Amino acid sequence: MEQFIRAIRQMISISDTETDSLLGYCYLKSFSRKTYLSTPGKICNEVFFITKGISRNILIDNEGVEHTTNFTIENQFIADYASFLQKTPSIYYLQALESIEAVVMPREAIEWGYHNLKQGDRLGRLIAEYYFVYHDNQIRKQYFETPQQRYETITQVFPDIHNRAPQHMIASYLGITSVHLSRLKRTYV
Amino acid sequence: MEQFIRAIRQMISISDTETDSLLGYCYLKSFSRKTYLSTPGKICNEVFFITKGISRNILIDNEGVEHTTNFTIENQFIADYASFLQKTPSIYYLQALESIEAVVMPREAIEWGYHNLKQGDRLGRLIAEYYFVYHDNQIRKQYFETPQQRYETITQVFPDIHNRAPQHMIASYLGITSVHLSRLKRTYV
DNA sequence: TAAAAACGATAACAAATGTTTAGATTTTGA
DNA sequence: TCAAAATCTAAACATTTGTTATCGTTTTTA
Numbered sequence: 399m400e401q402f403i404r405a406i407r408q409m410i411s412i413s414d415t416e417t418d419s420l421l422g423y424c425y426l427k428s429f430s431r432k433t434y435l436s437t438p439g440k441i442c443n444e445v446f447f448i449t450k451g452i453s454r455n456i457l458i459d460n461e462g463v464e465h466t467t468n469f470t471i472e473n474q475f476i477a478d479y480a481s482f483l484q485k486t487p488s489i490y491y492l493q494a495l496e497s498i499e500a501v502v503m504p505r506e507a508i509e510w511g512y513h514n515l516k517q518g519d520r521l522g523r524l525i526a527e528y529y530f531v532y533h534d535n536q537i538r539k540q541y542f543e544t545p546q547q548r549y550e551t552i553t554q555v556f557p558d559i560h561n562r563a564p565q566h567m568i569a570s571y572l573g574i575t576s577v578h579l580s581r582l583k584r585t586y587v
Numbered sequence: 588m589e590q591f592i593r594a595i596r597q598m599i600s601i602s603d604t605e606t607d608s609l610l611g612y613c614y615l616k617s618f619s620r621k622t623y624l625s626t627p628g629k630i631c632n633e634v635f636f637i638t639k640g641i642s643r644n645i646l647i648d649n650e651g652v653e654h655t656t657n658f659t660i661e662n663q664f665i666a667d668y669a670s671f672l673q674k675t676p677s678i679y680y681l682q683a684l685e686s687i688e689a690v691v692m693p694r695e696a697i698e699w700g701y702h703n704l705k706q707g708d709r710l711g712r713l714i715a716e717y718y719f720v721y722h723d724n725q726i727r728k729q730y731f732e733t734p735q736q737r738y739e740t741i742t743q744v745f746p747d748i749h750n751r752a753p754q755h756m757i758a759s760y761l762g763i764t765s766v767h768l769s770r771l772k773r774t775y776v
Numbered sequence: 777t778a779a780a781a782a783c784g785a786t787a788a789c790a791a792a793t794g795t796t797t798a799g800a801t802t803t804t805g806a
Numbered sequence: 807t808c809a810a811a812a813t814c815t816a817a818a819c820a821t822t823t824g825t826t827a828t829c830g831t832t833t834t835t836a
Contacts, residue, residue, distance in 0.1 A: 459730050467730075480723040483716050489727070519708035526715035527672050533722045534669040538678070541648050541656075564783065578823060580785055620804095753813065767793060769815055 402501045410517040423507030435492040442481035442488045443505045451498030456491040466570040545572045591690045599706040612696030624681040631670035631677045632694045640687030645680040655759040734761045
């Protein structure tokens with residue numbers, strides 16, 4: 399839980415008493431490799447904080463093609479945040495690529511925080527702003543970097559990803575096929 | 588200013604006194620067709636609320652190619668929000684496609700609001716969440732809709748856009764060339 | 777630990793999309 | 807109002823990227 403508290407304290411000031419109350423609403427959960435933290439169709443009612451392991455977001459398009467839209471590693475929060483906010487059904491699989499240890503924050507924990515933590519709304523604002531900036535960066539990269547460049551610099555965002563996720567998932571994340579990525583690597587070495 | 592207040596009141600409760608103080612930090616500004624509300628390189632220190640007219644976001648990539656990344660119409664807020672939040676140089680041109688009337692909210696207005704409005708942080712949270720959901724929707728569409736479909740349904744997001752923006756800007760917004768859009772229209776009528 | 781599954785590279789081919797150029801029409805702005 | 811600029815379509819061609827299939831290697835799991 400320490401990593402989790404540390405992550406929160408990086409965003410807001412929170413007393414020990416407040417911390418204890420908040421943790422009362424949260425719990426630990428493990429997921430083994432290839433299992434799902436979350437599946438599509440249900441409203442996302444919990445935010446995970448990963449303390450160990452790595453997951454990916456999977457989206458299946460109308461043609462049945464699977465897309466890896468994101469990875470999440472240690473010390474990061476993960477949820478279908480749009481589903482959580484709007485209370486609409488989630489569209490993602492969140493799949494463990496390695497066995498995962500996570501702190502689960504149910505919706506009640508977060509809403510309790512908004513109403514009872516001194517800096518609750520501020521925390522909510524910072525999280526939403528953080529997510530916004532993260533998303534925005536992903537969009538910018540699509541305009542300013544080619545898939546090759548993004549392949550080469552992906553470790554800045556996900557250190558050691560080349561050893562933790564197979565190449566075809568990275569290709570999917572980059573928006574290209576694994577065959578094409580293989581081709582790009584050959585051409586530009 | 589009434590439209591502006593109405594937009595704020597849709598998000599939070601705000602008293603008349605608070606409203607008056609907030610408006611004290613804001614002012615009206617006009618832009619004529621083809622001029623820029625904002626240009627790249629400077630930190631975005633103001634948020635615009637458009638009461639009349641339409642603008643587009645323009646981004647120039649490393650090859651010098653211009654991309655229309657967004658449109659903004661009446662009763663919407665517009666800014667390089669990532670630049671505003673991070674205080675990093677903006678990368679967008681915000682260009683008036685028609686003559687525009689806008690309310691300008693300088694950074695001081697917004698920061699004053701965070702510190703002094705009863706629901707200031709809440710307003711900030713809702714705005715960030717709104718932006719997040721909007722962005723997220725744009726990304727989803729890229730997975731679930733073809734450029735044709737997005738061309739056909741774009742009026743759900745930007746009513747009357749076909750009469751307010753030339754086709755090559757819409758094509759750029761859809762991520763394709765104007766030649767290709769022209770081809771798609773021919774094929775699928 | 778052995779069989780099965782997943783993985784990555786490669787080649788041949790197909791499809792989608794971009795580039796360039798031209799010309800007719802519409803819109804804009806002095 | 808009229809010349810200049812912008813716009814849209816079209817065609818021919820080039821390029822990029824995807825699809826399918828194969829094969830040797832690595833990893834997983836029963």
